Amino acid sequence: MSRIIIAVCFIFSIYPLNVFSGDIAAGEARYAQNCGNCHGPAGMGLASYPKIGGKEVPYLIDRLETYRAGTKIGPNSSLMIMMAQVLSDEEIANLAAYLSSVQK
Numbered sequence: 001m002s003r004i005i006i007a008v009c010f011i012f013s014i015y016p017l018n019v020f021s022g023d024i025a026a027g028e029a030r031y032a033q034n035c036g037n038c039h040g041p042a043g044m045g046l047a048s049y050p051k052i053g054g055k056e057v058p059y060l061i062d063r064l065e066t067y068r069a070g071t072k073i074g075p076n077s078s079l080m081i082m083m084a085q086v087l088s089d090e091e092i093a094n095l096a097a098y099l100s101s102v103q104k
């Protein structure tokens with residue numbers, strides 16, 4: 001039991017480091033390269049493309065890593081899988097930092 005508690009504490013102690021290490025300015029620059037074509041300015045969503053601005057960092061990272069792994073989430077995942085496969089861990093962290101920082 002105490003081992004589990006130690007493990008949980010360990011996870012929580014390193015987790016914020018990963019979450020907050022994203023660089024907002026770098027994420028914004030990466031977003032401007034092509035993400036905005038579909039997701040609109042500041043991730044506000046465009047037509048049938050989902051709004052992604054203002055979401056939580058862990059959610060965004062999880063989604064991008066899921067797409068990068070080639071796993072489908074919704075009916076149009078193949079579009080996002082193509083986009084996410086070229087992203088590095090750092091780019092994902094930066095994009096998540098930027099997107100979570102924009103106004104909801």
Ligand code: HEC
Pocket residue numbers: 031034035036037038039048049050051052060063064072073074075076077078079080083084095
């Ligand atoms: C060709 C259009 C297109 C481009 C370019 C694109 N996306 Fe997407 N994105 C989509 C579509 C469509 C979905 C919904 C996919 C599905 O049905 O699972 C999506 C979903 C997402 C989601 C999950 C939304 C949610 O709440 O489930 C995130 C996060 C995301 N995109 C981020 C990005 C980022 C970051 C980039 C740039 C690297 C990017 N997208 C580029 C079309 C695009």
